[in-house]
Amino acid sequence: MPVVREKDIEVLFSAEEIARRNLELAKEITAHEYKDLLVISILKGSFIFAADLIRAMHEMGSAPEVEFMFISSYGAGTTSGEVRVLRDIDNDVTGRDVLLVDDILESGKTLKFTRDLLLSRGAKSVSLAVLLDKTSRRQIELNADYVGFNCPDYFVVGYGMDVAHAFRELPYVGIVKGDAA
Template identity: 45%
Template sequence: MDQSDVGPDLAEILLSEEQLTKKLDELAAQIDADYAGKDLLLVGVLKGAVMVMADLSRRLHHQVQMDWMAVSSYGSGTRSSGVVRILKDLDADLTGRNVIIVEDIIDSGLTLSWLVSNLRSRGPESVEIAAMLRKPDAAQADVDVKYLGYDIPNEFVVGYGLDYAENYRNLPFVATLAPHVYGG
């Protein structure tokens, strides 16, 4: 899928496929250096982190294990309710493990802050965060992101795992969604 398939639905491409690829290479190099010779578990947050998790893990130069969580803090609207539910928990035991939570985007940070706290309570050696995107202007919780791709404006974005109504995830770039699509 590319821009020509959804052109009128997009307002602007914020990050190209090439920019994302370059940043993934940088993040993988940093993670490889930080975890050389160490056990590492990547925890992807479903569904948005699928692209980042797959592409990041393939760039790492040592073996890693992967697991997935699905959490929800959204009710019927688009704003975080502050109440987090685990929809799918990890299969792996975190005791003594080095864990990196892999995220597509950090908006308010409320859910991720809760998730970090939850995982730290499970006895890991360490818990860090890798996120491709962060919206600093949307932050409501202070979340320490060790491996960050890009800070972006507080706009509605799609592509590279990010969706609107479960669509646009498979775009190879990140773009702002045209307001006529979501009634904004």
Template identity: 45%
Template sequence: MRADIQEILLDEEALEKRVSELGAKISEEYDGMNPILIGILKGSGIFLSDLMRKITIPMEIDFLKASSYGSSAQSSGVVQLENDLSVDVRGRTIILVEDIVDTGNTLKYLLERFASLGAVEVKVCSLLNKAGRREQNVVADYIGFEIPDAFVVGYGLDFAQKYRNLPYIGILKKEIYQYRPKK
């Protein structure tokens, strides 16, 4: 898999340091509360696991699966909700945990959905922010790293369900994800 990576953008040490900082900040800002961390599957799984171990206050977790990418390298713009929450969010504080905010399509959909379900507050904690690709006017409240407009994989992020298990975040070589018609 390493041969498919053009460049390691964020190594294990940088990820661990920043996740610890985010956990400390969330712990401080939500002291005395019991927020629900909601991981957006599948990409946020590793990030959420590491983040919640750095949070020192009571909290709950849940997951949902939503995507606008499918197996493509480009967002379709249409958000698909494949599985939903197992908890009632009415009157609760939610922290959506995302692997990356890119176009903002998924995030906009989820923010509107949780507001309609009666959540008191919905904040967003995203490991990565790719502001240059934004199609929707959404902002993450907690951001791990600003990254360039490159296709990244690793630490939970994938291309066609591969590369999630890389312990770092790397830029995938273009020839791996670019469509080439058969001759």
């Protein structure tokens, strides 16, 4: 079991498993033959997944434009129920296929809010790609179009996901054993 910042980390999905799954997802996405595709990474947690997925899509022959949105649904460390755009995209989405990329689909509130916002702005379609799908935490009816892994009901870190801004750099997804803070 790796030890990072004096914490034991149980590896849930290894770097090798994630790399293989990213290639499979890229094949699925490029097979869809989106037109004028805009990939939007939801910050902060998805930045590593989005970068690896976009590079894998490039290897499959896709050439999407890439944007970033900073969406917040967390207040004081817990889900507040209120979703806000902290940093918006620069591109016009009118008539475009959009792929939203996020680290984890839990309650569904953030991705539903963001998808609905982009559709209201005239996006032709908005598909969802998530590294992890934690269905046990779903509060609204929402499913991702592309899922890396189904995630058990654990608080996970690594591969862009954090606890108190720590552990984002890990090349795998893991569970902090004991007190994470």
